[in-house]
Amino acid sequence: MSSPVKYTLTGNIGVVTVDNPPVNALSHAVRQGLLDAFETAAGDASEALLLVCEGRTFIAGADISEFGQPPQEPFLPDLCDRMEASDKLFVAAIHGTALGGGFEVALSADYRCAVPSAKVGLPEVMLGLLPGAGGTQRTPRLAGVDAALQLMTSGKPIPAAMAKEAGLVDEIIEGDLVDGALTYVQKLLDDNAPRRSTSALDVPEHDAAIFDQFRAVLGKKARGQVAPQAIVDCVEKAAATPYEEGVAYERQRFMELMGGDQSKALRHFFFAERAAAKVDDLPRDVELRNVESVAVIGGGTMGGGIAMTFANAGIPVTLVEISDEALERGLAIIDRNYAGSVKRGKLSEDKAAACRALISGATDYSQLADVDLVIEAVFENLNLKKEIFAKLDDVCKDGAILATNTSYQDVNEIAAATKRPQDVLGLHFFSPAHIMKLLEVVRGEKTADDVLATCMKLAKRIRKVPVVAGVCYGFIGNRMLQPYAQQTQLLLLEGATPEQVDTAMENFGMAMGPLRVFDLAGLDVGYKAREALSEEEKGDPAGYRVPDLLVEAGRLGQKSGSGFYSYDENRKPTPDPEVHKMIEDTASELGIKRRDISDDEIVERLVGALVDEGHKIIDEGIAQRASDIDVVYVYGYGFPAFRGGPMFHASLTAG
């Protein structure tokens, strides 16, 4: 088998080229190839070595698919040390993304050059790991402690220009990278540029308090996660001890993290997210439809966010409302959202203006004649949605994709309101739609393959994570929410308080406890939905009696200043004895005996409720695979990624 690493002598420069698609990950063969190339170079006439990569990117990291298998020599940390110790000047030339172990390889070079569009980063923390090939020791030596901690604990890659400012990149190459890099290396040789082993540098001066400051901030921002804290420990070690000691400590901590449940969960999640984008029974060669223009019907909470999502990806959007007044209101909310993004530094003023300019308004369906995709986001009412789809059927061009953002309604019935059910599907965004990453792509009975494939691909373009769901009440995520909500109410009646339930779930890692979520969403929403149901359809009264009483007492949640909690003017929740009494009275009325409930029981029962429903969803073929459910819950419902999602968590705890 030919090696993914090639070595050629170009004049006096030895060029080492990695070619291991798709992202040049450091598989065993790549590591061996790099070692061989450096050994060959040691004995030839080269005066310097240049490392470049073929394809779309520089090395994007260790090969994650090899993690968990018995490690094979050469190990990456040793390889990095070996490359750094080369007796020839060593330069790395970066394009695409130099990530994780890939960037650690580059840090072992004497000098680094990069094209302006390149990014560098140490994203190991996203996999529950720390940079384990000298990254925690070399990065602070080049960039200082603060910048190194920022880079490694956030896991966010930074652009080449910023990396240059931080001292992580030495030269920006305009034009062709290989040509430019060869010229750069020659110049270094001509100038007699000194060798610069990163590991031999001193860590720059810093305030010793910085480590505890990072620990405290991460204790809140990355609550419950072990890797960010371990990174701080390693950088502290780098500042206090010689490189050899620091790197041995890094190795030990890396191995600990690799064997732990959090990294297993996050590695599972990395592949789960990528698997979710694949639809098993779609032919590979299906031709995609073109989507270059979009219309959104309904400019309310969801419609506005959906319009922004497309505009932010450079796709023009027409927002259709029922009246001029409603349209003005919808567009004003979009304006406010863009202004907010600029104020928070998320978007530049120019970029926000350019995105906003892509959104136009209309009150007339005739404007939809030429659009490639329509997304309906009007009130959650089946008849209204059917009416709208019948109208779309009349005005839209052949081949236009017609989507509904419904949360619960039957997509097949909506499709049947048209003469082209093959062009209809659900595109279920989550609130706020321009921020939340999840997109449930609801495949109707008659949805055409090319419509589904187009929307899966489109999701990536608009920076969403798609998961395919079949048609049922609530699809994947909202369907699982029902037994979860019911179990929450049972826990209250059996003896827990709202604050105990929320705190237990937040300590487990949920972004927000269930009762705080209900208060945020508004208790009246469920109340109104229940009004339309028969007693039998409503199920066990224990599951909804307390929320009903709260609504009837005017406690609708945050918007009315009280719900399961009382809220001050800053929407800060305080436990409320009135609610405790309401819960106790309801329990006694329903004959439920109250007892002490442990936090563990709360977590076990609530996650258990999700998992039981998840199994039914898989059995019924609503989800393609268990890992898709994990993606839905992490990206749509604030389930902690470091637990891998509910289904993975259950498989781990089941042993």
Ligand code: 3HC
């Ligand atoms: N190892 C193995 N496979 C990888 C990989 C890696 N490091 N990175 C990406 N892949 C695979 C993906 O699974 C995907 O496979 P598929 O096509 O079969 O689904 C394929 O490469 C393409 O990946 P994406 O769909 O993510 O492609 P994008 O172009 O959207 O993104 C990327 C490219 C930015 C490089 C992104 O893949 C990424 O962020 N990769 C992970 C980078 C990373 O975490 N590196 C650190 C690894 S840990 C490490 O290095 C430890 C060291 O410190 C010792």
Ligand code: NAI
């Ligand atoms: P909303 O009430 O905020 O907005 C609905 C908008 O539709 C209103 O502005 C209304 O004027 C407009 N509208 C009504 N009839 C119309 C018509 N015939 N033509 C054009 N516009 C019309 O509702 P929201 O919350 O945005 O929900 C919209 C849809 O999205 C619903 O189906 C809902 O279930 C779904 N959804 C809601 C989520 C949420 O968190 N709010 C999350 C995911 C989906």
